[in-house]
Amino acid sequence: MLKxxxxxxxxxxSIKSSKLRSGLTTLGIVIGIAAVVANISLGESFNVFFEEEISAQGSNFIIIYSQEPNLFYSNELQIIEKTPGISGVSPIKQQLGEVTYFSQKKNIDIAGVTGDYEDTANIVMESGSFISDQDTFSAAIGSEIANEKFDRSISARSSIDVTLRLEGGRTVTRTFKVKGVVESLNASFTGGGIDRDVTIFVPVSTINQMLEEDDFSAFFAMSDSLEDVEEVSDEVDERLARNFGVSSRDLDDEDAKPYSIFNQADVLEQINQLSDTLRNFLVAVALISLLVGSIGIMNIMLVTVTERTREIGIMKALGFSSTDILVLFIVESIILSLFGGLLGLIVGIGGAYAVTTALDLPFLYPHYIFEAGILVAVIVGVSAGVYPANKAAKLTPVDALRYE
Structure with a gap:
């Protein structure tokens, strides 16, 4: 019995006697395993990156947008504030304005908010402070506006003129004292919130006063925790729907409601679904490389069986059984696959690390990658080696020794 x-x-x-052939045989396995490992690792890294970017836009946020003009007023604000689980809410009123600084004019988004927006949207100040509910003509400006938009940098205590256009073509201009500069997120997307880098924040009461209006365009709310954000969002949805006369049976019909509502959990779920779909596609492509690699091993093992036919005959003549020959060739196939699998793990993790470093992403890899990589390599080795090994085991000693 062969041990x-x-x-x-x-x-x-046998592998050492044909180093080049063995190396080329395992190349397909190396590429396949490396591609699978790199894609899984990059998928995890992108998931964490997106989650961090979304979380940076606000803590457990719930965003409610009006789909009709003159829809949200103080009554709707109070409904949201009184919803259990809401820890903060800021109304939002957005308007494109003309901003003048040292005679230079630029069109910039003006967002009217309350002091709660600082906490609900995770606002961090680069300098100075954010606006408060006691302020009137004060402003907090985005980092890009402060440092890049105008020829001269804008700092705290600077003054800017903001001109808004009213209905009928009239305009109104007011001077605002810059209270602080909002720190840049360097985010790839805003997750449905306001792009703070290119926005000027002013008190919502002031922008309404300038526009001679008293409505809001949206609400940016915060639940007590991320675990409860969906439940709290549903409760806000139900209360607002009742307020606007939407029946409970039409609650899931977005067209039946004059507003739209979504929360941080919704955005994370959509991002994860997109990320998982892309990752699964890339892994499927990588598995094709593994299939090609396994076919390569099978072909080489078949050639090996042919080359070693006389050797097999001698081994059988010396008393080695068909099972011994079967085990011998399967073991050789597994060794080739394991070597390719281990090298593929190293190449895959190294490639993922290089990509995440270049893109400034968090480098992550699930620990199950190692076990999965080795397991896949063994499965490939066994699958690719069974047929050649079985063919070798069935050779009779006489036919094998006569083979030229």
Missing amino acids: LRQAIGISLG
Whole structure:
């Protein structure tokens, strides 16, 4: 009976005798395993990156947008504020304005908010402070506006003129004292919130006063925790729907409601679905490389069986059984696959690290990658080696020794 140690020794000797062929044989496995490992690792890295960017837009946020003009007023604000689980809410009123600084004019988004917006949207100040509910003609400006938009940098305590256009073509201009500069997020997307880098924040009461209006365009709210954000969002949705006369049976019909509502959990779920779909597609492509690699191993093992036909005959003449021959060739196939799998793990993790470093992403890899990589390599080795090994095991000593 051939011992496993002997089978490994004989297999290693056969592999060493044909180094180039063995190396080319494992190349398909290396590429396949490396591609799978790199894609899984990059998928995890992108998921964490997106989650961090979305979380930076606000803590457990719930965003309610009006789909009709003159829809949200103080009554709707109070409904949201009184909803259990809401820890903060800021009304929002957005308008494109003309901003003048040292005679230079630029069109910039003006957002009217309350002091709660600082907490609900995770606002961090680069300098100075954010606006408060006691302010009137004060402003907090985005980092890009402060440092890049105008020829001269704008700092805290600077003054800017904001001109808004009213209905009928009239305009109104007011001077605002810059209270602080909002720190840049360097975010790829805003997740449905306001792009703070290119926005000027002013008190919502002031922008309404300038526009001679008293409505709001949206609400940016915050639940007590991320775990409860969906439940709290549903409760806000139900209360607002009742307020606007939408029946409970039409609650899930977005067209039946004059507003739209979504929360942080919704955005994260959509991002994860997109990320998972892309990752699964890339892994499927990588698995094709594994299939090609396994076929390559099978072909080489078939060639090996042919080349070693006389050797097989001698081994059988010396008393080695068909099972011994079967085990010998399967072990050789597994060794080739394991070597390719281990090298593929190293290449895949190294490639993922290089990509995440270049893109400034968090480098992550699930620990199950190692076990999965080795397991896949073994499965490929066994699958690719069974047929050639079975063919070798069925050779009779006489036919094998006569083979030229």
